[in-house]
Structure formats: structure tokens, C-alpha cells
Amino acid sequence: MPSNSQRPSDSAVKVSRALSTSRHERVLDSFLHFEYALAAFSEDLLLTARKTLGLVSPTSVPFTSVPLGKTTFQITTSVGYALQTYDLQRGLNLVFLSRPQCPSQITSTCAYRDRVFAAWGGSHPASPRGVWVVKRGQVVGELEVDNTYTQEIERILVFGSWIVGCGKQAIEVWKSDTYEHYTTILPSTPAAASNSKEVFSGQICTLPTILNKVFVGRKDGYIEVYNVSTGRLVHTILAPSANCGSVTALSPALALCLLAVAYADGSLIIFDVESDEKVLELHQKDTKKPITSISFRSDGMGAGDDGRKSGSMATSSIGSGDITLWDLNRGGKIVGVLRGAHETSSLGQATGVNKVEFLPGQPVLISSGLDNSLRSWVFDENPFSPTPRLLHSRSGHSAPVTRLRFLPTASDGSDAAGKWLLSAGSDRSLWGFSLRRDGQSTELSQGAVKHKARKTGLLTDDGPGVEQFKASPIIDMACSLNRDGGMGAVGGQVWANAKTSNAEVTSSTGWESVVTAHLNDRFARTWSWGRKKAGRWAFETGDHKPVTSVTITTCGTFAVIGSAGGSLDMYNLQSGVHRQRYPPRLTPSQVKLLQQQAQSEQILTIPQGHRDAVTGIVVDSLNRTMVSTSLDGSVIFWDFSTGRLLERRADAQAVPTAIRYNPSSGLLALSCDDLCIRIIDIESRKIVRELWGCVGQIYDYCFSHDGRWVVSCSMDSIIRVFDLATGHLIDAFRTATCTSIAFSSTGEFLATTHAGSAGINIWTNKALFTHVSTRQVDEATGVIDLTETAAFQAASQLAIAEAEADADDEIDGIDDESSTVDQLDRSLLTLSIVPQSRWQTLLNLDSIRERNKPIQAPEKPKAAPFFLGSALTNGTGADTSLSTAAAEVEETERSRISRLALASSSQPSHSKISSLLTSFSLERDSRELCDYLTTLPPSAADLEIRSLTLSEMPLFVGALTAQLESRRSFELVNTWMSVFLKVHGDFVADVPGLNDAVREWRSVMQVEEERLSKLVGYTRGIVEFLRSAR
Template identity: 50%
Template sequence: MPHKDADHPVVKRQKTAAPASASKAASDSSRIFAPFRTVGLVSPTSVPFTSIPLGKTTFQISTSVGRSIQTYDLRRGLNLVFITRPQTPADITATLAWKEKIFAAWGGSKKGESQGIWVFQRGKKVDELALPSDLDEPVKQILILGIWTIVAATTRIEVFKTATLEHYTTIHTTPANNRGNEITGGIVSMPTFLNKIFVGRKDGWVEIWNVSTGKLIYTILPPAPDCGSVTCLEPSPALSLLAIAYSEGTLIITNVLTDKVTLRIEAGSSEAQVNSISFRTDGMGAGNDGRKDGVMATATAATGDVTFWDLNGGGRVMGVLRSAHNPPSYDGPLVRGGISKIEFLPGQPVVVTSGRDNSLKSWIFDETPFSPIPRILHSRSGHAGPVNCLEFLPTDFEGADAGNKWLLSGGQDRSLWGWSLRRDGQSTELSQGNIRKKAKKIGILATNALSHGPTTTLEDLKAPEITCMASSLNRDGGIGAMPGNQPIWQKSRDRKKAQDAEVSGMTGWESVVTAHKNDPYARTWFWGRKRAGRWAFPTGDETNVSTVAISPCGTFALVGAESGGIDMYNLQSGNHRQRFPSGLTPGQARQLKMQQLRQADDIVQMHAEATRQFPVGTGKHTKRITGLVVDSMNKNVVSCSLDGKIKFWDFLTGNLLEQIDWAPMTFPTGCRYHPASNLLAFSCDDLSIRVVDMETKRTIREFWGPQGAINDFCFSNDGRWIIAASQDSVIRVWDLPTSHLIDAIRLEKPCKALAMSVTGEYLAATIENELGVTLWTNKALFKHVPTRQISEKEIGQVSAPTVSGENSHGMLEGAFEEEQAEDEDTVVAPTIEQLSSELTTLSLVPKSRWQTLLHLDFIKERNKPTEAPKAPEKAPFFLPSTTGKENPMASKLQGESEAESSSRITRVEKARFEEVLSTKLRAGAETGSYDEFIEHLKSLSPSSADLELRSLSIGDGDEDSNELLHFIRALTARLKTRRDYELTQAWMTVFLRLHFDLVMENQDLLAALSEWKSYQEKECNRLGGLVGYCSGVVSFLRSPRT
């Protein structure tokens, strides 16, 4: 499409349709990227975890992550030990760990969805249960009771034999009105109750069934009609005592033998129903000194608190572990929270909790001094909300390969995470200070234990959710940066004290800068120390931050505002250094005013526009800044805004140098920079990506194709590709040199953020409303990727990477894949021998070939041996000698035989070789077209061409057999067509050098040579005239007088 400015060239646009011959069926895989795995998922679902003791030394805890189960080892610090494979066909709804096996129920949540129960052992599927064909309800719980495996659905219970996994019987709960027979409290078994299970119902009843006979034995009614439905059942360590929690907040401990309530407490409310109960079994923890038995813990999905009860003396609250997990966020359902399950480990002062905030934690009780509230022991977690932005860490000043190991991600849960792609245990959330200590100071953790109303949460003490980030490790001091307790996020207007620049100069300073949603401050972070930094940089006009950038040297941070302002701060001192445009002194302001008055004159204004000089202090963006970039040399700052302008600023002075105006044609929404190629890419609101050369400030590429807004995009590590994710759920890859769409990945949901590692090994992507980060490997590192243009019809549905890495491909695996037949990479330009018959055209033969032909004699002379070959040294006495006097006649006869054989073969091949040359030359003489002869001669090597020319003969003296005459005429005909000019000259030079004596003795050859000479002189004069004319014109244009 034509550029807006007339002096700009026509932009090379991307082809939007492939040739008809290249049309193919949709592919179910990417040509460049292969799914690898998903990181960041620990316990993202509401399915409770399941645990089992492993010997007497440790416990294994298994959590559901959608369609796989991850198993963690407690003794190893909750390190991941197993991931189940293959993935279940649908989401997992219930799990159970039993002995060395894990049972996983999946599917059935949607109408018509298939379901089943698989059995895993050490991460591998070993068996499965055959569910009844009439089961159309999802499985909610699995329980093993001796020889029985019991599966609870919504209103029915399936019983299997544990030994053979055969279906035994089906138990239907007693029908009731308003679906009161639904199983809402789960099923449990109790010690000494053989073949008995307890079932909690929606109508508040607890039924006791015999699974062996399939009969209802007894029903425990609620203590009051208004208790609501049963939400949780848990047997106590004391025999015959069962804890029952109801939806209205009542919790009772009843004796199932006598059906009498032993204890009744209000453990929750209708808004915060108790969904998990656990009893401590090590005989400690209760009483004033913690040496009595009788501790119970309760938790609810409505908050992140765990309440500990002392059941002695009627029951009392010992303490509340506030915000053990994040509560459900008031920002929306996407940021999950609440506790899904708590469990005291058998015989241990340790309680394990899992939350819907994608975390798994273990807590331990201290005996000396005694504390009724446990402290954190181990923790594994991830983002509790969808991820907004991604960035691979660049390599540091030492060239360490951190960019291929560490991935930064900012999510809607107000956290910044660093993910290790080599070892999951190293992944960590960057600290925002001691949040719990702050909460205690303002009373958040000291509220009434049973108060479940809306209060200030720990989430409110964190920084708002991250929307943009930038990093540079050149000044990162690692774990030793700025030692000591430094203040966190000091604002410029209320800083406590000045910082010592000498200390930060020796140890380094912050290396990450982030922008936050609806917040006027950009915040800094220490990557080496994995904690929040010292500074919070405000925008110049107190509007919200829209984007941030950091200089390649790691010293300066730039903050873009929604109002259009740009400010630069020093990361070492935290001081404001520059504004874009720069501020004006009173004298400069008066001068600017006078200049504006002078420009009222049309001539002056036209001259100012022609020179493109911008006055100091002018050029500020008028709308939201959408992209900020600092070039690799710290010379220029590039900014783009929703006002449609792209501005180039001087880094030191803050003055506007140049600008590109795309309004009202389009408005840039994002900017990316590739330092090595010095290219800028801009995503625009017209669903296109434009590439600008930073040197010429001109648009060199335009890429079209997305059917929805562009969510994120990035350059490949080598700057050859542009990878973009759009709202139409497609990730597209364009090739910059060819301007082709070479690959596309269609996902089930849109991709919201993209990042590519600095080595090009990984592509990281986040899926809309998903918590994990998917990783793809780059197959192009070890195999050729065609650059053929693909069409939209060839974009097929591709499965995203999974947590278990099932069907994943590493880079080396991609290298050994079988090559599929592909069309030509690009549309190959036809080989044009000659653009016009009026042009003298050179051949496409390499220059070295005809130059070698000209100097072949000198090359042979140079390559001659300088001395005669030496006789081989005598062999040692213990080895037989092949050069001695033994059988000399045999050696002589053998040598003569080999020489004779060799000479015979050489003579035959030589005769055939000369026959081809003579045939093509005589055929050209008969037809008058020597094209085949010339093409044959062009294909020969220098030594072969020299042999051909030497083999030409004068024949019998007549014209038909005179090969020398035909050769001169062939070169003359080629000279007339003005083709292969340099080859013609080289061949004639060699020909005259070899056959000059014969030519001088034959009148026919002299006449043919004179004809060739006349055409040669004519062509030389014509070329000389054209070259002289061009030289004169250029000299005239370069003359200073013109």
C-alpha cells in the first residue's frame, strides 16, 4: 500500500493468499514449534489432595492439575517426584492414594461426556475400573474399605472388588424431595465398623450403608431442622465418634453407636461453610501447655483461614491461622482462592493444606515454646490468577545463560514469579516484603476468629496486578546486591533517607521494572535477591502508568503515562533524570513562544516542516503511551501512542528528533525492538503489524492476517521471525526476509502473552483464563523450516503443551523427525538469461571458472613437484618388505598390465568425450544455432574445457569438417546476441593461444576471425560510449556548481 508521505517508498506487503498450487489440508501440528510442557501448576482445581505414608520416614502428597496428577515428597521439601501419564481424556474429579497406587476419576461433569476411573502406579497407568453403562453422574469421591473400592457419585454409590476391580453392586441413596438425596458431604468409613460407610446428604441426613449387602442400616438425623445440608464428614481418633459439618455453620461430634451428640459448636456460617475437617493424631497440641490430646482443625472455601479447636471442656478456639491461603479475590472469579482441604499427617505435628489459589503448603507446630498456631514448613505454589505478561531474562554482563533458564511472569493475582525451566524447585515468587508482619500491625490477622465478613485481606497489601515489565541484568548484583534491610518501594516525595551510591555501585542495584494496573507508580525489583526493590517511580503528571522500559545498560528506567508523558529515572539513586520532551527554563519558554509567533508566516512554517526540526520542549504525546524502547547504544528513545504517532527522542537531551504519523490510518498498540537488526515492530489497531527500520525511519514490512485484536507479539532471537498472538486463538509466525506467513498454531483459547528465549530454544505462552505457562520448543534449531507461504485453510487445531509433557518434543527429538515432503520454500524467481537484446549480458558461470581457464598453464606450472619422489624407507627387520628383490618380474608384469588397462580405458573415455563436443559443434553449424554447444561448453570444468579446445582439428581441409572454423563462427554468433560476454572473450583468448599457427595459414579461418573482430570492435565502442555518457552525467550531478 502507498505510504502516507509521498517521499517514502511503496511498502512491501505480506502476501495474504498462497498460490493455488500450494493449497493443502489443515495441519494438526506446527512446522516450527513443538509442545513441550506446562509450568506453574500445583493445585489449580478444587479436587482435594490425597496423601499416603511412604514407610516410616516420609509422606507422598498427590494433587490434581486438571488431567494429570502430581505427586510430591514431603521429606524432600515437597519436591515433585511423579506426574501421571497418559493424561485423562477429561478433567479429573476425584483422587485417592492407596498403597502404591493412585485412583483418578475423570469426566462426567458435562452432559454426554465420557468418564472413567484409571489406576496409576509410579506415574504410569496400570489398570482401570469399568463403570456401569447407566452411570451418568460425575464421580465425586473414591474410598477403599478393605476388600471394597467404593465410588460415590451425585446420588448413587458404586462398589467394586479391590482385588479384581470388578463391579459388585450399586447403592442408590434414599429418594427425597428437592433433590435431598444428593451426596454433598461425601462418604467415610470408621474403624471397627466392618463393611459400613457413612453418607452425608443434602437434606442433612447421614445414612449408614452396608456395602456388602447393599442395605441401609441406619440414618442419623440433623440436631435441628435448620442445620442445612451436610458439607463434610470426618471420623475422630476416638472410636465411634464422627464429626459432621452442616451448611449453616453447625458442627457436631456425635456417637454413631448411640446417636447422641457429644459436642456441638458453631464452626462456620452460611456464607463460610466448613468443607474440610481433620483431627491431630499425635496426642499433643491441646490444653494450655499443648500436652493434651483433642485438637481439631476446620477450614472453608470462602476464606483462606484455618481454625484450630481444643475439644476438651466443651470445645474452644485455640487459634486461627489467618490467610494460610489466599481467599477468593473480590476482583473476580478468575483469581481463585479458599482452602480445598486440610489434613493432619498421621502421628505427626504437621498439617497439610491445599488451596484453590494453586498452592500446597505444610505447617508444623512448635513444642518449645508451645504455639497453638503452626508455622510454615514447606510450600509449593504458582499464580492464583491468569498471567498477564511474560519475559525471558536476558543474559547478564558475564554472558551467563540466564535467558534460557529463567522466565518472569506477572499475573492478575498481584504476584511476580520467576520460573526455572531446568529445575521446578528453584521457581519462586519475588517477595513484596513481610506482608504478614504488615498485616499484624494494621490488625488484619488479629480480627475475631469467627468473623467471616468482608475485611481487608493480605491481597490488599500487595502491589496491584502487573501489566507490563522490563529487565536488564547488566547492573544486577545477584544475591549480594544492596545488602541489609532496604526500604521497599520508596516514593520520591516521602523518602526516608538518601541512599549511599558507593554501596550500590559496588554491589549492583535493581534489574526489573514493572507497571501496574490503575497505579501511578512503576516499581523496581531485585532479581538476584528475589525481592522488591527500593523505588516506586511516579509519572510526571500523576496519571496511571501505561508502560515501562529499561535501558540496555541497566542504569535507567523509563515510565510511560496514560496522559502521554514519559519520564526517566536513575535506578541507582532513584532520582529523576529526564523528561520527554525535556522541561523548559523560563528563557527557553520565551524563545519557544517567539518561534511559534514567527512560524505564523507561511514561508517560515514551510521551511520548518521541510527541515523537520522540532523546537526544544515540544512533541509530547497527547494520548496513552503504548510502547517504549531504548536502542542498543543508549542514543535514542522510541515511543508510540494511541495518538497515532511514533516519536524518536534524543536519550541525553530529551529533544524530539523525528516522528512518524500514522493517524488516522491506524494507531499503534504495542512496540518491540530487536537490537541486532535495529528493527522496530508495532502492533496496530487495524489488526496488522508494521516493521520500521530504525535507521531510515521507514516502514519496510506490513503483516496482515489476524482476525482479532493482537494480544502480544515478539521477535525471534535472531530477528528473522515475528511471532504474534491474536484474539482469534491463533499464534502466527511471519518470516521477515520473505514477508511470508510460514507457520500458525490454532489453540482452543486465545493466547494472552508471548515471550521467546534469547537462545531461541523456547517459546513461552499463556492461555486466556489459565494459570500455567505453556512452553514450546523450537524445531528450527536443528532442522530446516520451509519459508513457503501458508494459507488460512492450512492452519489446523494444535494441542497445547501439557503438565505431564505427554506427546512433547524436545529439540533433539525434533531434529531426528522424518522430513516431510514440502513444496518449494519460496516462489523462485525464473532464471533470465538476458533482460533485453540491447543489453550486453554476462553469464552466470562463476568468475573463478573462466579465470582458471585463462591461467591454466600457470597453475599447472605452479603445482609441479619441486623434487623427485623419494624411495620409501626400509621396513624393520621383523616385517616383510614389498620393495625388495622378491619376484621383480611379477611386479613388472603387473605394472605393465595395469598401465595397459588404464590407457585403454582412458582412450575410450577420451574418444566419447571428443565425440560429444564434435557432434554438438557440427549440429550447430548445420542449423545455425550454437546454443547447445555453448551450454555444453559452459558446463565443463576449466581443465575439461581446455582439453576440448585443444582437441579441435582442421579436419580434411573442407568447410564441413573444419572444427576450428565452426568454433569461431559459434563465438561470433554468441557475440552478436550480446550474451555470455566474458566467457566469449576467455574462450577466444585460449583458442588463439592454442591454434594461432593454424589460423594464420588458413584463409577461411582468417576471414571468420576478421568478422568476429569487427563485431568485437563495434560492441566495445558502443559500451565505451554508454559508460562515458553515464560517467559524465554523474560527474555533472556531483559538481558543486550544480
């Protein structure tokens, strides 16, 4: 059980009251498990999961849509363990992300009115499963599940008073008003294969005019009609042929009692259910891939010669990227094919169109694909076009992400907030993701790739795929925005190396700012970040071998590329001209000297570069020193401008595999094949730290923004944080295998990519807004495993925080006629209305008095006229400065006791603070005492505190403790206590009861500080979440 500080919040109680029935205990248990996990981990982790970027529709689960009023539609997609809801009117902007995440992968979804039903789990007998009800991104209920049959629910259907879920083995029915499990319907006949329990194909639909009936497709091509109220089979539609295969899609047509059925052999038949006859049979001519999605246009348009008749149908296949449009009035004629609506791939990953759907009453078609994209298409009426045009699109990487880089700060500070993140994937694309608004994320264009594919005739189902026309996958990239010209930067033909630009024009408009190295490509390619497209230059290596490493200088003018053969070449990004080679070519004088020494049999030492693949290149901020590493085990320091070799360090036992540079600290970090990260000072060129602990190959690592930490990820799936000041491991947690890592320039976020995932996980640096312990972590016992909890997969720990915010949202109303409110609520920390200058003056009164003292005595003028008397003399000519100094000495020698006696002679025997302390000892009410001290000026309050007797000191500390417990005048209480300890701190150990009183005050203060720190950290997290893109 967790400790009291980690117990679940009141939000769990709210959820349990809302669910209130025993069938919803699974939701509550999962939610509590999520809370326990986050509470246990959040105290120890420096980094907490925030969100995941780049996921739109990466799974095979079809999207679901629902009209929202009369103005817009909401489309919900599955991203694995969570749901994302997009608003069509807002341009497919993300509006909701479900929380908490499901314990297992989501298998099907269905939107009904204001709720979304999501089925999850059931992939194997040991896997839990369930159906959750989500409203506005929050789980509000769960359907009761019968665990007699372990199966994935392939489709969910909601109609009337029923909720129907179809799996491969059985059909489950629930009541839509109470979420109670009603019945389980088994197939009428077993599967053809005796060893298989799967009978149904998972396709299910209903006709609006037939009550309580569902149509379920089977794997043998039959369609069975069940009455969900009685659980009986009422009719069977036979398969059209023995070789038609399983039913792959079902959809009701707009005409009465018509049902469209697609089969695995690629055929599509429209049945009249009432007469059990075929109305229309359609076949695709150019492909035999089965149709997996069918939709009918319901706005009465789209068919006929002018498009003003009804009868338009759209179909798609999960094995193809095309969308086919049919005119049913012409006997099922294909009137258009939307080629390449979603990308297909020849790289092995599953791609194609997942689902197509016409929005009710709208000329809009929605499609989603396995390329991790969601698109909306609109049909033009004038002039009429049978094929739609793209309206909105949301997408991301269609394959796992391999490289990450945060954009550096621009010279004008425009991108200083760490907003943009560059990512490269194995799908051969380069993306720029916005951490603030998902709608701003975009792929950097590589030219008219689709046009080239269509022109060559290769954009077909059996073609190589669009990615074959892109550059090969990116293995390294570098960026500098100091000379990026934005949208006004010089453009040109992509990677053509056409020297047509004017230097005067490019110097005023800017040029390319990103350089990338590609797999098995001898050209390093440039990109224009401002124009979001590929640049003009493709830089070739000096030895014509593939590029392995690239970098850009901080000024943004030069790019340096390293090859697999060890060559290093520098290019000018403005003109595309080759400027330097490392080491440089021999001059004629050097060649002549070499020939002479060869004849005299003398040995001439010639500087040599790397003899193997270059693994990393960095250049310091002043373009003075360049450092490169290679697989030959060498680390070479170069003079950047001349190419002269300054120093070579080689260690065959520790081959550097990568290098990173932090400008703020001037430190280099080298990852070596002996699993150590070595830190080198670029000025002294000496090793200052060695960071051990990584197990297996080090995949990636980076400096923090201030150079204090090094964050690494390795083959053992652990992300480690090292503190450079001590060399200790201060944080370690296990995730899915991390492949790339990047820290933002502001230090707010850490971005990670993981094996097999197209998403980018964003982590928040807690050390920026709250105190986090950085003590050394034991490698054996201190690693926290996040893969076993929803904390990592959720990619957002705001679920619990926002639930707690809802629980604490009820505040009693304040009915106070006065303009000044004493305290809104006992749980709130209230400050006084005293001006800040007053209590700050009291806190620093001694310093102010010391500062106001005269620095030196007035000096006598050196040359005064003889006829003028000096201002420092009286009429007798005696120097008054001596008498003044004597008076000051006399005043200084007067004792403190005499002055206190003189002050007390004009005051009553008992001061007011003494009487208030006596009253406090009787009534234990500190408000009158604090009100009195609040009214005093700083000097008077200081005098009252200094005048306390030994017997009054414990009472005074007790009164401050009581005021602190009431959470009023927080800053004044701390100020008074600070002055008291400064004046009477020597008496704490000697006065009876004072030591205990101070200890009690300190314990109360520590509790309040911890509570305040958590509230402030939580508030900042919520504010940053609201400011960011959701």
C-alpha cells in the same frame, strides 16, 4: 487413518497387553487418540508443547496423601486434567506428573498404597467419564464404569477389597483386586426437591472398626450407612435440626466408633455411631461459614496445657483462608487459629482452604487452597505452640497470568540459558519461575503485606483480602540484569524514594533491575531481581497521569516511563533521580525567542511529543535512539541523551498499539489497530515488512531470539509464526485464547499464557534440533486446532516419547570376547573404528594436494658475492632453474594414460577390488569389500575408486548400498560414495545400470537420514527433559 509414518508406536501395544481386559479399552482408545494427534501434528508444527509452569493445586479437588515407607509421604494434587505428585521429604518437590492426561476434568482422587485413583468427567450427559489408576505418573488401569447414571464422582474411598465412589445421585462400588464394577447403590429416599436427582452431598467415609460399611452424607443433613457387600441401607443418622443444611464434611475420629460431621450451618457434631448419640457439639463463634474439611492429629500430642495429650483437631472452610485448631479434651475449645494460611480474594475468584490433613503419626499438617498453593505446617514441641509454623510451600499465581517476559542475558552470562521467566497476574503478584527446577520459583516480595493486613485488622474472612495491600495489577514490565547486584544489591524501604544510598556503594553492589507499570497507577515501581523483592524507587510520571508503558536501557542504568497523557520521562535507577524529559523543557533562550516572535506575530515551531497514551517505548543497544508509540497514531524517534525529536511518523489509519525491538537485527515491530504488524528498520526508519493475517485484536507478539521470526497471538485464539525473510506465515495453531507470549533469549522455549488460566505453557522450538519445513502456510487450511486434542492441554508431549523409550528398552545382550563390537543391534547405526582423520583426508584429498603444491619457483638472490657460486647454478655457471622448469613441463605433459600404463605394468592384470566386486555380484555380501577399503590409506583408497572400470561401477555402488542397509560403517560408506560421485559423476547417465544403482542408494540414504534425524531429535528432547525441573 494416519499414514505409516504416523502410526501409533509399540508402546500402545504394551499398554493393551498390560490392561488385557475389555473393561480397559477406554484407556487404550484415549491413549491411541493422543498418539494419533501428536503424530499428525508433530510433523508440521515448529513448536511442540513441553510442560506447564505455575500450577500446584488450582482446582477444588482435594489433595490425597499416602505414606511412602517409613521415611516420607507423597501428596498428589489435581491440576485439571493431570495429577502432580510431591515428595514431602524433598521439600514438596515435584516427582511425578501423570500421563496421558484425562479426557475431562478430574473430579476426585484417592491414593492407596503405590497407586492413585482419579475420577474424571460426568459433568453432563454427553460428557464421558471414568476412573483411572495411576502408578508413578503412568496410567496402569481403569475401573469399569456403569453409565446408567451420569454423575461426577465427588469422592473416592479405598478400603479392604472395595473401591467406593460417591456422586450426587448414586454410590458406585468396585472390587479393588480386579477393578470390576460390583454394584450401584441408590439413595433410600428421593431428594426433597421433586425436580432434582441429586440426593447425596458427595461426602463419604468409613470407620476402621466397622466392616464393609460406608457413611454417606445427604443434602438434607441425614447420614446413611450402607453395606457395600450387600448394597443395602443398614442405618440412618438423623439430622440434628431441620435447618442444619447438607453434610459438608465427614471424618472418623481417633476414638472408637466416633464420627465427626460438619453441616452447612457451620456446626460440627461428633457422633457415637454405636449408640447413635451426640458426644460433642461445636460451633464457630466468629463465622458461620460451613466447615468443609476435618482432620484429627494421630501422634498422641497437641492437646492439653503442655500439648502432651491427644485430642487435637483441625478444621477449615473453603470459604475462608483460616485453619482452626481445637482441643477436644476441653469440651471442644478453640486453642488457635492460623490466620491467612491461604489467601482469600475480593477480586471475584474462588479462594480459601480446600483441605487440611494431619499426616499419620506426625506433627505435620498439610493444607491446600484455591489460591493455587500446597503447604506443610509443623508443630513445635519445645516450646509448645498450639498453632503450627510453615515448613514447606509450593504455590503459583492464584489468578490468571497477564504478562510474560524471559529474563534477558546478564553481562556476566549468569542467566544466559533462558532459565528464568517473569510473570505478572491479575492477583497483583510478580513471580519468577524457573524452567529447570520448580522449587526455585518464587514470588517477588512487596514487603510485609500480611503484617500490614493483620495490623489494620483487615485479615479476616470478611476483609478485603491481602491483595488489597499490594500494588495494582501489572500491565507492562521491563528488565535488564547488567547492573543487578544479586543478593548483595543495595536495599531499602520499599518504594519509599529515600535518597540515603551512597553512589560509590551502589556502583559496586548494583541496584534494581526490573521496572513495572501498574493499572491506574501514576508510579512506575522498581524491583530487585537478585534480592527477589520490591525496590527503593517509585517513579512518577511528568503529567501525574497513570503509567502505561515502561522500558529499561540495555546497560541497566536508566528507566523510561510513558503515561496516559503522552509524557515521557527518564530516571536513573542508581540514584532514583529524574534525568530527562521527552521533549525536554524549553531553555531560557528558547523562551525569550518565543516571546519575541509572539510579539512580532511570527510562528515558532516547538517540538511536541505525544498527545495521547504512550503504548510502547524501546531504546537501542547503544543508547543513541529511543522510539515511542502512542494512541495518537504517531511513532517518534528521539535522541536518547538530549531528548531531541529526530523524526515523527504518523498514520491516522494505523494506530500503533505496541512496539518490540530486536537488538540482533536492529528491527522494530509495531502492532497496529488495523490488525497488521509492521517491521521498521531502526537505522533507515523505513517499513521493510508488513505481516497480515491476525483476526481480531493483537494481544501480544515477540521476536525470536535471532530476529528471524515474529510470533503473535490475537483474539481469534491462533498463535502465528511469521518468517521475516520472506514475510510468509510458516506456522499457525489454535489454542485456548492466548493473552501473552515470550521467546527465550536462547531460542529454546516459547512461553504463553491463556485466558482464565494460572499456568504458563512452555513450548519447545523444534527448529533448534531438527529440520522443520518453513514453507508458507495457507491461512484457510493450514491452521492446526490443538484445543480438540490432549496435545495442548497435556502441556507435555513427552508422554509418547517416554512410552516408546520403554518399548524399545529391551536390547539383546552381547556376548563377545573381543574388545571391538561390530554391531550391537540391527536397528542401531554403527560407525567404524577408523580414525576420523583418515576418512576426512580421503574426502578432501584433492584439496590437500592442491594446498601442498609450491606457490612459486625459488628466486635467485639479488646481490650474491662475486666469489661465491649461486645455489641455483652448477659448477659451469649454467642456471639450473631453467632445467628444473623444463623437467616439470615435461612431467606435466606426460599423459595420464602413460602414467596409468606405467603403474599397471607393475601390477597383476586383475586388481583385488575387481575380484571383490565379482565376489559381491555372486554372493551379495559387501563386508569383504568394505573391510578391504577400510585397511587402505586415503591415497590408495582414492586410487582404487579412480581405477574402477565402467562395468564395475554399478557393482561398486550396489555394494555401498548393501553396506548402508546393514547400517555399518556409516561415515565410511558416505565418504566412499562422495569420492565416487566426485570422480565418476559424469558417467552416471551413460553407463548402463549405474543410474538405477545410484537412485537405489539415494532412496536408502534418505530413509536412513530421516530415521537418524528422528532418533537424534528424540534423544535431545529426552536429555533436555532429564536436565530440566520435573
